[in-house]
Amino acid sequence: MAFDGKIHCPLKLLRPVSEIAAAYVATNHVAVSELPALLARLHAELSRISGQTTGSPTAITKKPTASEIRSSLSHEGITSFLDGRTYKALKRHITRHGLTPETYRRRYGLPPDYPMVSPAYSARRTAISKAIGLSRSQKASIAVHDEQPARRQRKAA
Incomplete structure (x- = not known):
């Protein structure tokens, strides 16, 4: 130089x-x-x-090919383009690097529907939610509550 x-x-x-x-x-x-x-x-x-x-960060970053994008998605995890490691959920990882899901997708040329959570992790969280009753809608919850028999009153002494 x-x-x-x-x-x-x-x-x-x-x-x-x-x-x-x-x-x-x-x-x-x-x-x-x-x-x-x-x-x-x-x-x-x-x-x-x-x-x-x-330069802008998008100009510096190498954009992955379509096959690299497909191979980054697996049932058990999503491979990060930042460090190459596999994560169940990318959001916490990318926020540590100062990115949001939108900027991460834009930076690497990913489609807007690129997932931030692996399918297996999402299914596991859904099963847990259903098991503890979080999946019921408000209307179904009210209907179930109304169908329960009324408690017996105490007898007056």
Whole structure:
């Protein structure tokens, strides 16, 4: 990387880059010809950490092919395009990376109906809900409640 003599660093990052570079050069031997590359790496890393990337995240991210999208979905889990691990539910995982389901789908070019929960996990949660009676509609719940016999009154003493 050749140094063109111009500073391409936002003022917000100029001070941290220069302080880190000065501290590094003070304790390590660095050739003069390596200083521009060192400054560029420091600037790139600080920009990445602070979220000031020059390109948009969608331009940087590799979009999966249709076959990769199909293979990311299995009955037991959904494979994340962020780290390649399989999850029962992606929402908590992607929010840790600062994404919403909509931005995750947009970032990787996924269809709007791409699931965030695996079919097996969804079926298990549905079975639990039905078992504890959460699947009844309000009307059915009221009808069942009305059909129960009235309790007997206490006898007056």
